[in-house]
Amino acid sequence: MANNKDNSADARAAAKAKAQQQVKSGERRTTVIIVAVSLVVIAAFAGIVYFIVNSSKVPALADAHAPAPAEATTGGIPVGATGVAGEGLTDGAVRLDIYIDLMCPVCNQFEQINGADIDELREAGTINVYYHPISILDRASMGTEYSTRAANAVGVVADQDPSHFLDVIAALYANQPEENTTALSDDEIAAVAIGAGVPADVANSFAKGEFTKWVTAATQQASIDGMQGTPTVMVNREILDPNQVNYFTPGTLKAYLEQLGGTDSSASS
Amino acid sequence: MAVKKSEILEWVSTLVRLAMAGILIAAAIPKIQDIQQSIIAVRAYRLLPEAIVPFVGTMLPFLELTLALFLLLGLFTRISAIVWLAMMAAFMFGVIWAWANGLSIDCGCFGGGGDVAEGTTNYPLHLLERVGFVILGTWLLIFPRTKFSLDGWMRGAN
Numbered sequence: 001m002a003n004n005k006d007n008s009a010d011a012r013a014a015a016k017a018k019a020q021q022q023v024k025s026g027e028r029r030t031t032v033i034i035v036a037v038s039l040v041v042i043a044a045f046a047g048i049v050y051f052i053v054n055s056s057k058v059p060a061l062a063d064a065h066a067p068a069p070a071e072a073t074t075g076g077i078p079v080g081a082t083g084v085a086g087e088g089l090t091d092g093a094v095r096l097d098i099y100i101d102l103m104c105p106v107c108n109q110f111e112q113i114n115g116a117d118i119d120e121l122r123e124a125g126t127i128n129v130y131y132h133p134i135s136i137l138d139r140a141s142m143g144t145e146y147s148t149r150a151a152n153a154v155g156v157v158a159d160q161d162p163s164h165f166l167d168v169i170a171a172l173y174a175n176q177p178e179e180n181t182t183a184l185s186d187d188e189i190a191a192v193a194i195g196a197g198v199p200a201d202v203a204n205s206f207a208k209g210e211f212t213k214w215v216t217a218a219t220q221q222a223s224i225d226g227m228q229g230t231p232t233v234m235v236n237r238e239i240l241d242p243n244q245v246n247y248f249t250p251g252t253l254k255a256y257l258e259q260l261g262g263t264d265s266s267a268s269s
Numbered sequence: 270m271a272v273k274k275s276e277i278l279e280w281v282s283t284l285v286r287l288a289m290a291g292i293l294i295a296a297a298i299p300k301i302q303d304i305q306q307s308i309i310a311v312r313a314y315r316l317l318p319e320a321i322v323p324f325v326g327t328m329l330p331f332l333e334l335t336l337a338l339f340l341l342l343g344l345f346t347r348i349s350a351i352v353w354l355a356m357m358a359a360f361m362f363g364v365i366w367a368w369a370n371g372l373s374i375d376c377g378c379f380g381g382g383g384d385v386a387e388g389t390t391n392y393p394l395h396l397l398e399r400v401g402f403v404i405l406g407t408w409l410l411i412f413p414r415t416k417f418s419l420d421g422w423m424r425g426a427n
Contacts, residue, residue, distance in 0.1 A: 025425040032423055036344055040335060047331035051324055054304055139303050216305055223309045224319065 057213070064217040065210070067159035074225065075218025076130030077158045077165065081123055085162035090125035094261050097130045097234035099222055100169075102150035103137040103183065104230045108173045114247060115170070117254035126261035131169065134219040136230060137179070146183030148215050153189045153203075155211035160202040164193075171196035235260065275414075283415040285408050286340050289353060292402065293337035300330035314363045315370070332356075343418020350409040357406060361399045368392045 062072050069086025070077050076097055082088030096118065100107040121127045133151035141147065150172055157168045171192045177183035184192070190203035222232075226239055233240040233247060235257070240247065247253040300307040308326030311317065317325060336356075339349045413420070 021425045025423060028423045028425065032344065032419055036339070039338065043331050043335040043338075047328045050304075050331070051327040054327060055323060058305065136306065136309065139299060139306065143302075219305065220308070223312050 058216050058220060059213055061214075061217040061221040064214040066214045066218075067155040067211055069158050069162060070155070070214070070218075071130065073221075074130070074132070075134070075214070075221050076132050077155075079122065079129045079131065079166060081125050083119070083123070083163070083166055085158040085165035087162065089128045093125055094127045094257055095130065095234075095236050096127045096257065097132060097232075097237065099132040099134055099227050099230055099232040099234075101134055101137045101147050101230040102154070102169075102172050102176065103140050103147045103179060105176065105179065107231045108176050110231045110233075110247065111170070111173050113250050114253050117251070119166075121254065121257055121261070127257055131165075132218065132222055132227075133169075133215070134222050134227070134230070135215050136219060140179040141177070141183040142181065144182045144185075146177065148212060149186060149206070149209070150184070150189060151215040151218075152209055152211045153186075153193060153206040155214060156202060156206055157193060157198055159211070160205075161198050164197045167196040168193050168198060278412050279414050279416055282346075282409060282412045283343075283417065285405050286343060286346060286415050286418070289402075289405055289409065290337045290340035292405075293333045293340070297330040297333040297337065300333075304330075314367055316363060316366060343415050343420050346409060346413040346415060346418060346420050350406050350413060353406040354403065354410065357399060357403050361396065361403075364392060364395050364399065 061075055066072065066075075067077065067085075074097070077085050078089055079085055080088035080093075081090055098110075098118075100111075118127070118129060122129050131154075133154040135145070135147035135151050137147045138145040154165070154168060154172070158165045172189070175184065175188075175192045186207035190200075190206050193203040193206070194200055226232075233242075233253070240256075242248065245252060245256045304327055307329060308323050311326040311329065312319070312322045333356075336349060336352055339345060340353075415421070
């Protein structure tokens with residue numbers, strides 16, 4: 001008897017405890033749901049604010065303050081027969097676009113293999129070359145954003161000292177930093193440019209980042225235009241597939257462009 | 270003996286949960302640091318209309334960090350696992366799509382991403398990694414009970 005009573009008292013106590021726990025757990029659940037929903041809302045809100053702030057930071061390419069010779073639609077800096085940025089373009093020549101990130105070793109390889117050929121064809125008036133200094137490898141310079149800074153420097157040279165534009169690109173390739181290092185400082189980039197013939201006052205203005213936003217805008221535009229990493233090569237604004245024209249084999253790109261230029265000039269004459 | 274088994278399951282699930290949170294944080298941080306690159310990575314898949322590409326590219330790391338926070342706290346673990354699996358399904362679809370269309374792109378999983386030089390994209394490895402992530406998510410979906418979790422505290426079992 002007594003035993004039974006004890007059991008039922010135990011059971012009642014247990015049921016009470018369970019009910020209390022349920023109430024408690026229900027309360028906790030409500031609190032947690034409120035906190036969780038707030039968290040999600042805050043995160044979504046932060047993301048949207050960040051998105052808006054960020055979009056205003058990156059102007060459309062057409063609105064960005066660009067180096068004088070740069071094309072407003074593509075961000076390409078044209079170089080014609082004279083080798084001066086923005087000058088001496090040959091009418092009716094084949095258009096070659098080269099998208100480069102100055103941090104990118106493969107771009108450097110491309111330059112070493114094809115640089116002389118491209119210069120020769122350009123000087124002969126077979127091609128006009130549009131250089132696109134863009135920035136897709138900022139993550140490879142340990143937070144110093146070398147790709148953007150180098151592209152900005154090249155932009156300043158195109159703007160202020162266009163006759164040394166190609167020399168500076170070549171010099172930056174010659175001094176290309178290793179990936180995943182802090183790369184070159186602004187002063188070091190300036191020193192490289194001065195070595196390539198750029199006046200000191202122009203070189204020392206790189207650090208101001210006059211064309212930083214333009215670089216970002218041009219990079220976005222390049223990606224919209226179908227840029228396939230760097231280097232990307234376009235012929236008459238069509239991406240050249242390296243599987244079809246293997247431009248990492250010396251002479252291949254030259255032969256291809258000559259053949260195109262040949263048909264072009266025979267058509268026009 | 271049965272008790273012990275559920276104990277072990279809880280510990281394993283705890284590890285899985287924290288690993289998933291770590292993976293998400295590792296994926297989100299480089300994206301936050303270089304949001305332009307995150308946008309380019311999204312665009313490179315050529316899956317979404319240009320109008321929403323920048324928005325998706327910007328929001329992606331925020332989504333990842335929020336999910337990481339839930340996993341870290343052990344809050345709504347089962348729902349988190351479902352969200353994780355949905356994200357993985359979307360990413361895997363993207364990678365398979367890119368592969369099938371012959372696009373040469375980096376998956377962008379851990380920031381960066383975008384297009385890469387021809388032939389350097391390792392699609393099978395990416396997919397294998399994805400499969401591993403799916404296994405983690407599935408485990409947590411089936412065994413969502415973990416140690417040190419707000420879910421446990423909510424049940425009043427602290």
